Amino acid sequence: MNILIVEDEDMAAKKLIKTVAIVDPSATVVGVTCSVRETVAWLRANGSGQPAAPDLILMDIELADGQSFQIFEEITVNVMVIFTTSYDEYAIKAFKVNSIDYLLKPVQKDELRASFDKFHSLKARYQPTGAETSLTIGNLVKDLQKQLHPKEYRQRFLVQYANKLMSIDTHQIAYFFTDNRMNQFRTIDGKKMVIDYSLDELEDMLDPNQFFRVSRSFLVAINSVDHIQTYLGNRLALKLKPAIDKEVIVSREKLTPFKEWMGK
Secondary structure (H helix, E strand, C coil), rough: EEEEECCCCCCHHHHHHEEEHHHCCCCCCEECCHHHHHHHHHHHHHCCCCCCCCCCCEECEEEECCCCHHHHCCCCCEEEEEEEECCCHHHCCCCCCCCEEECCCCCCHHHHHHHHHHHHHHHHHHHCHHHHHHHHHHHHHHHHHHHHHHCCCCEEEEEEECCCEEEEEEHHHHEEEEECCEEEEEEECCEEEEECHHHHHHHHHCCCCCCCCCCCCEEEHHHHHEEEEHHHHHEEEEEEEECCCCCCEEEEEEEEEHHHCCCC
């Protein structure tokens, strides 16, 4: 197993190299980088097919020239990553909901051994392609960024209704939808209002725990789902409240995440 260590503290890097050797003597540390710029250059020079191409990256979050998240904005990373960080244990426990580990520095042998075991297990079970691994890593990076810098979601919208402006709290909105190329929403008490944002923009603005994009045309609040029916092609049809005279079908690609969202 080839390992790249991304760490800007010399002593920490040396200690991590020793820990890796103890935990897995067969592992080879093929490189050590200390900055975003150096890591991007190293990965470009040692991509898939190269002798030093890494199977796993141990990556610190805070580097000499910025946060390691910037690496993923500049280059596609097609290998698994275990983040190391000096953040407190409360934060670490929050991060551990993901499939890749986040280890508190200084990294302990037992924790690194458990992380390696997880890596080998995931690799043996799934054998992801480069594209799938890149997508997974990208999602993990976004999740970690959210943990470190929680996003502020939209709380209300100012809209025109019956010749006056009204401020509508998002908790009053049952669902957003597109009708005849016009974007609208309906409140829980049945009012229908036009909104100037696209559903793509709204999906990014709204709390994903409260709203879910079930299709190209519908973005629904969790409390608006009255009941769920099976539909053709292993899809689901939703009955919303207030009722709407349109079919609301959960698209195939949204089926699994929708079920997870409804079951939280």
